[in-house]
Amino acid sequence: KNEVEQSPQNLTAQEGEFITINCSYSVGISALHWLQQHPGGGIVSLFMLSSGKKKHGRLIATINIQEKHSSLHITASHPRDSAVYICAAQETSGSRLTFGEGTQLTVNP
Amino acid sequence: DVKVTQSSRYLVKRTGEKVFLECVQDMDHENMFWYRQDPGLGLRLIYFSYDVKMKEKGDIPEGYSVSREKKERFSLILESASTNQTSMYLCASSYWGTRQSSYEQYFGPGTRLTVT
Numbered sequence: 001k002n003e004v005e006q007s008p009q010n011l012t013a014q015e016g017e018f019i020t021i022n023c024s025y026s027v028g029i030s031a032l033h034w035l036q037q038h039p040g041g042g043i044v045s046l047f048m049l050s051s052g053k054k055k056h057g058r059l060i061a062t063i064n065i066q067e068k069h070s071s072l073h074i075t076a077s078h079p080r081d082s083a084v085y086i087c088a089a090q091e092t093s094g095s096r097l098t099f100g101e102g103t104q105l106t107v108n109p
Numbered sequence: 110d111v112k113v114t115q116s117s118r119y120l121v122k123r124t125g126e127k128v129f130l131e132c133v134q135d136m137d138h139e140n141m142f143w144y145r146q147d148p149g150l151g152l153r154l155i156y157f158s159y160d161v162k163m164k165e166k167g168d169i170p171e172g173y174s175v176s177r178e179k180k181e182r183f184s185l186i187l188e189s190a191s192t193n194q195t196s197m198y199l200c201a202s203s204y205w206g207t208r209q210s211s212y213e214q215y216f217g218p219g220t221r222l223t224v225t
Contacts, residue, residue, distance in 0.1 A: 033213065033214070035216075040218075041197060041199070041218060041219035041221070042216065042218050042219070043199065043201075043216040043219075044216070045213040045214065045215070048212075048213045086151070086152070088152075094159075094205075095140050095157075095159070095203055095205060095212070095214075096154065096157065096167075097152075097154075097214065099151045099152040099153075100151060101149065101150070101151040102151055
């Protein structure tokens with residue numbers, strides 16, 4: 001079973017700061033997912049990546065397959081970025097995801 | 110836009126009641142999933158289904174069953190609700206993923222179930 005560890009668990013930042021959330025996993029995967037969950041529960045997929053780097057607006061996700069590590073970066077953070085960010089490892093044999101516990105991000109104005 | 114809907118946002122049931130949570134997706138996805146989310150434990154897979162009438166146990170299937178009679182609909186059943194099943198329940202769907210291809214999961218809004 002793939003274990004997924006996220007750090008930090010909680011993160012507080014000032015508006016405009018550069019933010020990094022880290023994710024490590026223990027075995028081989030077919031893809032690594034980053035998800036965002038706002039208060040109220042809704043979860044949206046931010047990125048799905050199996051190598052390299054992806055960028056969407058102010059969000060950047062990177063993955064290092066050899067080190068079994070991924071990072072989510074937020075540039076020029078804004079209070080609306082406040083949410084729980086979850087990484088999830090997709091098993092090589094199919095569609096199941098194993099989730100990290102999530103990182104609660106709070107960006108203060 | 111993909112839409113995954115769940116039958117209720119909030120539900121309060123009594124211990125011992127039979128509870129049905131329903132999930133419907135409109136994207137013709139093969140896979141559907143039921144998760145529960147608890148503080149400090151993250152999202153945990155209860156059951157998933159990769160086709161009509163097909164199901165596989167997830168990490169915490171005890172006390173739950175599922176039904177998938179139509180491709181777009183996946184039901185989670187609590188045969189006899191207990192207080193330790195008080196949780197947020199999230200449904201998701203995706204296309205079938207393999208080693209060669211991966212697909213993101215689309216989540217419903219969640220059902221916050223309280224069992225008293």
